[in-house]
Amino acid sequence: MRLSMHQTENLNSSIEVVDIYTDGACSGNPGPGGWGAIIIFSHTTLEIMGGEANTTNNRMELRAAIEGLSSLKQPSCARIYTDSVYVRDGITKWIHRWKINNWLTSRRKPVKNIDLWKRLDHELQNHEVTWHWVKGHSGHPQNERADQLARDGMLMHHG
Numbered sequence: 001m002r003l004s005m006h007q008t009e010n011l012n013s014s015i016e017v018v019d020i021y022t023d024g025a026c027s028g029n030p031g032p033g034g035w036g037a038i039i040i041f042s043h044t045t046l047e048i049m050g051g052e053a054n055t056t057n058n059r060m061e062l063r064a065a066i067e068g069l070s071s072l073k074q075p076s077c078a079r080i081y082t083d084s085v086y087v088r089d090g091i092t093k094w095i096h097r098w099k100i101n102n103w104l105t106s107r108r109k110p111v112k113n114i115d116l117w118k119r120l121d122h123e124l125q126n127h128e129v130t131w132h133w134v135k136g137h138s139g140h141p142q143n144e145r146a147d148q149l150a151r152d153g154m155l156m157h158h159g
Contacts (some may be wrong), residue, residue: 024060036149082137
């Protein structure tokens with residue numbers, strides 16, 4: 001769901017604004033992977049991470065966004081920052097047609113990572129979310145920290 005600035009300003013003032021910085025990492029593709037998210041709200045910063053022994057980078061990018069949103073305990077106005085073009089385009093451009101086409105791509109193939117796309121779509125139902133793409137490894141402090149969390153999550157599941 002994408003809101004214009006005007007719509008965002010008109011949201012109920014009791015809805016908290018939350019910034020979520022996400023990243024995924026993978027050693028090999030597939031291979032051991034990790035995800036990390038930084039959730040910033042009300043002068044509080046929460047860092048979360050995790051990983052899987054055999055996964056892909058795209059799955060870890062999706063997991064970071066899912067876990068970031070699922071950590072929110074009440075409906076929020078969330079700004080999600082990702083360096084993944086796959087996540088950005090999937091959620092802002094492709095998912096609407098996938099749902100209309102019963103989770104098939106334009107080439108009539110099953111959508112890859114459908115389980116995670118459905119989980120992310122479910123998490124979006126509780127929040128007003130805007131998506132922001134940031135260039136990876138460009139010195140953005142929160143993106144760099146999310147990358148470190150993802151790599152730490154990957155190491156927990158390596159070997």
